[in-house]
Amino acid sequence: MSDSAIDENEHSEHSAGTVGEYLKSEREKASMSIEDIAGKTRITLRHLEALEASQHSKLPGKTYIIGFAKAYARSLGLDESKISVQLREELAESDQLTNHNYIESFEPAAASRIPSKALAWTFAIIVAIALAAYLIWRTAQMDLNSNDEIIAEETNSANPDTDAAQDGDSETQDTISLGKVIMTASDEVWLKISDADKNTIYENVMQAGDSYEIPADANDPVILTGRPDVLKFTVGGKAIKPLGDGKSTIKDVGVSAQALIDFNAAPDSSE
Numbered sequence: 001m002s003d004s005a006i007d008e009n010e011h012s013e014h015s016a017g018t019v020g021e022y023l024k025s026e027r028e029k030a031s032m033s034i035e036d037i038a039g040k041t042r043i044t045l046r047h048l049e050a051l052e053a054s055q056h057s058k059l060p061g062k063t064y065i066i067g068f069a070k071a072y073a074r075s076l077g078l079d080e081s082k083i084s085v086q087l088r089e090e091l092a093e094s095d096q097l098t099n100h101n102y103i104e105s106f107e108p109a110a111a112s113r114i115p116s117k118a119l120a121w122t123f124a125i126i127v128a129i130a131l132a133a134y135l136i137w138r139t140a141q142m143d144l145n146s147n148d149e150i151i152a153e154e155t156n157s158a159n160p161d162t163d164a165a166q167d168g169d170s171e172t173q174d175t176i177s178l179g180k181v182i183m184t185a186s187d188e189v190w191l192k193i194s195d196a197d198k199n200t201i202y203e204n205v206m207q208a209g210d211s212y213e214i215p216a217d218a219n220d221p222v223i224l225t226g227r228p229d230v231l232k233f234t235v236g237g238k239a240i241k242p243l244g245d246g247k248s249t250i251k252d253v254g255v256s257a258q259a260l261i262d263f264n265a266a267p268d269s270s271e
Contacts, residue, residue: 019069019087020054026076040075042226042249043068043190054090060203062091064190067205071188178257179236181214186232191225193218193255214255222252233260240264 017025027037034052038045050058051068059065069087070080185206192203196219202212214221225231229246232239233255240260244250254263 018054019083019090020052023069023072023076023078023083024052026078030076032076037072037075041068041071043071048072056091056094064203064205065091067188067190071205178261179238180216180234181255181257181260182211182234183214183255184211184232184234185209185230187227187230189225189227189230191223191227191231193221193223195222196220216257218256220259221255223255224251225249228253235260235264241268 027034034045034048037043038048041048047059047068050056051065051072056065059068066084066087069083073080073083185208187208188205190205193201193214195201201215201218201221204210204212206212223243226249227246228244228250229242231243233243234240235257241264243253243255243263254260
């Protein structure tokens with residue numbers, strides 16, 4: 001049998017089910033557990049299970065779904081480009097079905113539900129009154145603030161020590177500002193950065209050469225990743241030592257400018 005015939009048979013078998021089913025089938029043929037795939041790809045089990053079950057809504061987004069599938073295929077020695085093409089088609093079909101269902105479920109509003117002209121005019125008058133009241137209040141606040149600024153200015157002129165204290169506070173603030181935090185990947189890596197309130201700041205599958213600047217105003221940002229050894233951090237252009245050796249996942253490790261400077265200054269655990 002020719003190579004092209006083999007490729008056609010493989011493509012036919014692949015097309016018989018979803019990409020997730022195909023990857024699961026190939027994993028089982030290779031006598032590998034899903035934990036084995038997680039260890040090789042550094043992708044969490046729940047994401048791999050969702051991928052195999054084609055539960056795309058449980059995955060972060062289309063970019064991540066395709067990135068996870070390519071990493072999965074690569075760990076099995078499969079053609080990741082073919083996997084990517086078929087998965088994009090699968091996701092497109094899913095989007096079309098969702099949009100179609102949404103259009104069918106839409107119903108025009110009943111005439112009885114449309115507000116009358118009198119009600120619409122009443123609402124417009126209420127909005128106009130509220131806006132006028134807000135503008136009056138805002139103007140009064142601005143006048144009050146202006147008076148406060150004048151009083152403060154006169155007080156500072158009479159107390160030069162106050163200006164010196166403010167200058168000292170400014171210098172302290174400049175000391176706290178350590179510079180931009182830049183993160184650069186040297187290989188493909190999935191990561192997630194959250195703030196102190198568990199809000200996601202950044203989540204992506206970065207490729208070699210990709211960079212990301214962590215917002216300076218982020219509230220105590222921390223990182224979660226299985227491959228810290230392929231991430232390079234700099235603070236104000238100064239290189240920071242790796243956050244881990246890549247043998248285990250790191251979680252809730254601070255990546256603010258101050259946290260990275262402190263980490264860099266701390267002795268290694270092996271010392």
